[in-house]
Amino acid sequence: MAKIQRTKLSKERIRSAWIFLTPMFICLAVVAIYPLITTINYSFTDARLGDLYNYNYVGWFHYETLFFYDEWWWVSVKNTFIFSFFSVFFETIIGVTFALILNNNMPARGIVRAAILIPWAIPTIVNAKMFQWMFNQQFGVFNEILMDLSIISEPIAFLAYPDSSMAAAIIVDVWKTTPFITLLTLAALQMIPTDIYESTRIDGVSSWKVFWNITLPLIKPTLVIAIIFRTLDALRVFDLLYVLTTNSRETASMSVYARQWLVDFMEVGQGSAASTLLFAFLTIATILYLIITKTSFDRQGVY
């Protein structure tokens, strides 16, 4: 790139690109960078909600508390990772499967494709409330069905216990976000030239091999993006757990923990420290993904 001599035209285009990008950079600075710096600053103070302008710096105090003295922080870290791993794992498998099915020429494909978007379009709070009723021990449809099929003899209180309510939350999240993976994968699948598949058919390659050696590598860049997005989203999980579960600290995520300190306990310092650590986890997760999958976005040139 660098060796190509720039014409006047391309120089002008670069300049106008910068002009067009500037508003976005300003926006980012205002909505992302400023709050981020403020939060990091608060994490070193003893600020309290209600009086955010009078505070003292307390150094690493809150981080020490989180790391060495507060077992519930580590419970929330563990919960967040369990939730993220299982929900992203299942929605990737199910999402790619759906995409492969939808990529075939089948009747009413347009309608099915639109229908599959519905879970994604429902707001998380509505979604969580809806499932809360479906999981209800007395009136829930899941217990009704399981009882009718004689699989269980007594209604199960799905949301009453930490383990089962975490499983329920993962199920709801998979239901909601699988369409996201499906759509992105489907878009990638449709960019693969059909002549590749024609030649494999002529050579008589098994369909599993076609998927593993041709389809998967070709959709990998898209899939990696989708998984990164989903992982970042899952690590931040708040509303689903807050509404769906009993709200005890045994099922809290990192975001729930941070909000509790920020708002319930009004200790902005400790809450900000938790938020900052969450941000650190998100950054590490992204970097790890990029290294492991060795995806170079520049080389692909599509993004």
Added chain:
Amino acid sequence: MKLSLKLIATFFVALMMSFNVFAAKITITMGGDDERAMREHYRFALDWAEENGHEIGYVYRPASATDTLNLYQQICSSGSSDIDIFMIDVIWPGIFADCAYDLNNIFDDAHKADFFEGIVGNNTVGGKYVAVPYFTDAGLLYYRTDLLDKYGKSPPSTWSELAETAQFIQDKERAAGNAKMQGFVWQGAAYEGLTCDGIEWVNSFGGGNIIEADGTVSINNPNAIAALKTAASWVGTISPEDVVTYKEEDARGVWQTGNAVFMRNWPYAWSRSQADDSPIKDKVGAMALPGGGSDGKMTGALGGWQLMVNKNSKNPEIAADLIKHMTSVEVMKTKAIDTSNLPTRPVLYDDPDVKAANPFFGMLFDTFNNAVARPSTVSHKYYGQVSNVFFNEVHSVLTGSKSAEDAAAAMEKDLKALSRKF
């Protein structure tokens, strides 16, 4: 720069105010227990607005007290004037004292003397009169008179009697084909409501008040442990397993569809149960909650709501005038009759109309005097954390993930660490 901005802002405010010198818009947050209660509160505010030529804005507060607290904290910390009047819980005056307009400017001692002294004291923080008592509350035991009569049982005076009766009727009713019948429903989700239920159990067994008035952490004692064990034994026997996800309205949902023998709830549930469209109308009794043992104390958690003026309000005097109307004898009497909100004016407990509408009020006057207050005064602005430790540990006992002994020890350790900050 700053000064000129201020000047411009002042100019705009003056401009805006000149348009409504006579008609102020007062925004209030009230209600929350259910839709009907909200409309009841609203009705009296509208009467006042019509009479005085003002306008009423309305913000529907979240059903959960914890969520409401968070909402108010966000509004207060932002210095917003969007809401003029907050309806605050009995445990919040300490938290919101900095955000409150001092009502001593409006109400004199003679006016205050007409209200329950204890609540006025609770609402006075460092000399500042933070909020006017609007209605008071105490946890009650509701029972189905028809079911008790049918099986020849009497209302229980101890928790073990309650468990026995509940189990008996539940078994019989289920055998008779009423598969959804539950013995006892209450509030078991990990939130402020569980702190109320929990302190009632502990207190009824003579297990103290979690943290005593002098700051001593008292929760780790044999009576408190016995109380927690008793409550845990109900889950999955006389109470559905998912009672540990119930809030007030979840419990009332089961109760009002006729599917529970006993319910622990606040007085508002009385008028709902007795409403014309209620399937259990005239089959309901209410009484003080049972005592722990034969020498246990019949108690109830002290609740109730207060009206506070936002110190950032543009019209604090007008807002206070609305509060004066909402807490007047006439309004309080109508509300006591229509929505069974307990008046904060002692004189109304002798009112024949009020007594006729709420037969349990007379008896509750004593319960109310015995009611156990949550340790909000002693823990001041750390009450949120105290309550959080308590309801989370109690919740883990209820779900069986911790023994009552371990939970009590954990509470003692955490609360002692916290109490050093008080």
